[in-house]
Every structure is written in structure tokens, then in C-alpha cells.
């Protein structure tokens with residue numbers, strides 16, 4: 001009620017040329033908590049769309065993202081209030097406090113938690129930021145209809161029920177933590193134990209609580225859990241293994257699951273991880289089976305209601321066994337990028353969403369067809385710890401450094417992060433090479449923690465083609481050689 005009244009009092013947002021431009025937007029910034037989720041519901045019940053934001057981003061970078069979205073109001077927890085006020089660049093009373101302590105338990109009659117979908121199918125529910133190859137993050141418009149499709153599909157495929165209890169350790173500004181974990185639990189009337197941030201030891205303790213049935217995370221989180229298990233003493237190791245073995249469902253996604261990690265999790269608790277493939281614009285699209293063989297290195301098959309195909313450069317579907325771009329269609333596919341008709345039309349081909357990922361299908365001995373991902377088509381899109389990073393965003397910031405004349409940002413393979421954000425730089429004449437820590441600190445008011453370079457290599461000359469354009473694949477090969 002308070003939000004609805006406040007929306008009525010703020011000046012109308014500046015005109016945004018978007019089909020969803022008349023739906024007010026409200027920014028949401030805070031650590032995962034029951035209060036955060038209740039804030040989300042309040043936004044939906046007030047008829048607005050929520051713009052969940054990452055807590056680790058500096059105010060200047062948040063302001064940059066919010067410029068096109070122009071939220072009417074903001075909701076923030078106490079720790080992030082000042083950042084959101086600064087990012088919204090308006091009067092401090094445009095930010096309302098999130099304040100509703102307690103557990104999030106739809107099974108316990110928590111009405112605020114139970115009611116997951118609160119708007120008509122065509123209305124914008126979420127604006128989720130995602131990086132593109134253009135450098136500037138875009139806000140993907142997810143409707144209430146998309147959310148209904150996402151949760152009902154996952155309920156069927158992964159057998160969600162009101163008896164489930166899930167431990168949530170992921171941030172809530174992404175599909176993975178927000179929809180697969182929290183949304184699916186709430187829509188099933190299940191229980192979700194939310195953690196403000198991931199800590200491996202805390203997560204093991206939470207997984208050991210009685211009745212926990214499900215867990216979902218990115219490979220980097222599983223990697224940390226496996227490392228923490230290996231460090232623990234024998235009694236703690238046994239307790240962790242017992243907790244892992246009680247899970248009916250442990251899902252990995254958002255980045256490729258390396259085989260050694262899959263095996264380490266299986267060895268630790270005897271449960272085979274279920275790997276699935278998704279994307280902000282489409283929710284979850286492909287999943288290994290709940291029952292049946294989970295073939296290592298594959299992401300299973302299309303989820304119920306999701307149409308998927310592999311196409312060649314001209315957009316023609318190719319046969320099983322032939323690699324090409326993965327395209328997706330169905331009620332799970334988003335409505336477009338907010339205020340970015342150009343980027344939206346580029347994202348689609350004949351009604352199919354071009355994922356930017358390459359894939360290939362293989363026929364198994366039992367006649368079933370499984371899908372395998374071959375990586376991103378663009379070398380400029382990296383994944384570090386499940387976070388999408390645009391190399392162009394990082395390069396634009398690094399080029400402002402006084403010592404750097406030219407640079408190429410690439411993703412080097414990394415056991416901890418999947419890809420390590422690596423800056424390969426040419427220096428200006430006569431300057432001393434910057435130190436990596438100093439460069440990270442220097443970029444911290446413009447880049448998110450996962451965008452800051454984790455490795456730095458100084459070269460005399462970056463490999464370029466005849467037109468002078470840096471050739472990223474040769475840069476990667478150079479690193480490989482080293």
C-alpha cells in the first residue's frame with residue numbers, strides 16, 4: 001500500500017520508448033533476505049516491475065545502468081541505502097527501507113512468501129541486467145508470464161513439492177538464485193533458507209540441517225564446497241558427505257561444469273549433479289534428466305514447453321552431429337531489452353532467440369539425443385564464477401589508465417572461476433608497468449569485483465590483423481603458449 005501511494009506521488013518517469021515504458025520501475029538493492037523477497041512482492045502488488053541490482057557494484061556503475069531504466073523509486077536494506085540513493089541521483093526519500101526480518105517459509109503459512117506470481121502475464125515483472133557484446137549492460141524484460149512458464153516447467157522437470165527445502169547461497173539479481181532457487185521454492189509452497197552471501201563452511205552447516213532436499217549453484221560454488229570438504233577434519237567431512245548424500249537434487253548451471261568437479265561431488269556424497277543450461281533472456285532451456293543417465297559434458301535435452309534448435313550461419317537447422325548456434329523459442333523467452341529495440345531485434349531470428357552459444361547434438365546408444373554446449377560464439381563475453389563479463393566494458397575502463405596504451409581482455413581457463421579475466425596490455429612509452437593489485441584497486445569504483453582483472457600481462461605489441469584490429473584468439477593462444 002505504501003509503495004502504491006508513493007508511486008502515485010512521484011513525478012511521472014521520463015518517457016521511455018519501450019512497450020513496457022508505462023509500467024513503473026522500482027530498483028531493489030540488498031543482500032538476499034526475507035525482507036528482499038517481500039520487497040519484490042510489494043513491487044509486483046503495486047503494479048510495478050522490479051529492477052534487482054548486484055550489491056557489489058559501485059554506485060557510479062549502478063547509476064550508469066539505471067540511466068536508461070529510470071526507476072521511480074528504490075527499495076534497499078540498511079547496508080545499501082546510501083549506495084542506492086547515490087545511484088538514483090534523486091532525493092534520499094526516493095529510497096524506502098527494506099525491513100522484514102525472519103525466515104522465508106511458504107510451507108509455514110507465510111502469505112507474503114507464498115504468493116509468487118502477482119501480476120498479469122503480459123506485464124513486466126523483472127528488469128534483469130545482462131552484459132552484451134556492445135559493452136553497455138542491457139536490461140532484459142521478464143514478464144509475469146515468463147516467470148509462470150519458468151517455474152511451472154522446473155516444477156515438473158525437477159519434481160518440486162511443498163515438502164522441499166532448499167539452501168539459497170546465490171545472489172538474487174540473477175535468474176539462477178532468484179527464480180530457480182527462491183521462485184521455484186515459493187511457488188511450490190516449499191521452504192528456502194536464504195544466506196546473505198556464500199560462505200562454504202556456512203553452506204555445509206545449512207545443508208546438514210534436517211529436511212534439506214535441494215541445492216543449486218554455479219560450478220565455482222561447488223568447487224569451493226569440495227575444497228572446504230577436503231580441508232575439514234574427518235568428523236566434519238563425514239557430516240558434509242552425509243548432508244550431500246541426503247539431497248534428492250543438486251543442480252549445477254550458469255557455466256560449464258568441469259568433469260573433475262562433477263566427479264569430486266559424486267565421490268564426496270554419492271549424488272550425481274544435474275547439469276542444466278539457461279540464460280537471463282530465456283530462463284532454463286535444457287536440462288539433464290531427473291531420472292535416467294546424466295551424461296558428463298552434456299546438458300541433456302530441451303525442458304517441457306521449450307523449443308530448441310541448432311542452426312548454421314544462414315539460420316537453417318542442422319542435423320544431429322553438426323555444430324551450430326543454439327536458438328530457443330517458447331513462452332520462456334523474454335520480451336526484449338528495455339528501451340533497446342535495436343538490440344532486441346538483433347537478438348531474434350524468425351521468432352527464435354539467438355543465444356550466442358554454439359551447441360551440437362549427439363545420439364546416444366539408447367536412441368535419445370543429448371545436447372552439448374561448445375562455448376560462446378563471441379570471445380568478448382566471458383563467464384567468471386557464473387557472472388557474465390563483457391570484455392569491452394573492462395577494456396573501456398582500462399584504456400583510461402594513464403599507463404595503458406592498448407589492451408585486450410580475454411578469459412583464460414581457470415579452475416576456480418571457470419574463466420579468469422585477463423588483461424593483456426601495451427604500455428605507453430617510458431611508464432612503469434602497473435601492478436595487478438594496484439590496477440584492481442584503481443578500477444574498483446567503475447567495475448564490479450568479477451570484472452576487475454585477475455591476471456595482467458604486459459606485451460610489446462598485441463597481435464593485430466592487417467586492418468590493425470586486435471585478434472583476441474591469437475591473444476588467447478599467446479597466453480596458452482606462456
Ligand code: MLC
Nearest residue numbers: 170174175176198220254278279280384385386387449450
Ligand atoms: C567475487 N569475486 C569474484 C567473483 N565473485 N571474482 C571473479 N569472479 C566472480 N564471480 C571476487 C571478490 O570480490 C573478492 O575480490 C574475491 O573474488 C574473493 O571473494 P570471495 O569472497 O572468495 O568470493 P565470493 O564473494 O564468495 O563470490 C564467489 C561466488 C560469486 C562464486 C559465490 O561470484 C557468486 O555468487 N557467483 C554466482 C553468480 C550467479 O548467480 N550467476 C548466475 C547468472 S544467471 P577481492 O578483490 O576482495 O579479492 C545465468 C543463467 C543460468 O547464468 O543459466 O543460470
Ligand code: AMP
Nearest residue numbers: 130253254255256276277278279280388
Ligand atoms: P547469463 O547471461 O548470465 O544469464 O548467462 C547465460 C550464459 O551462461 C549462457 O549463454 C551460457 O554461455 C552460459 N551457461 C549457462 N549454463 C551453462 C552450462 N550448463 N554450461 C555452459 N554454459 C552455460
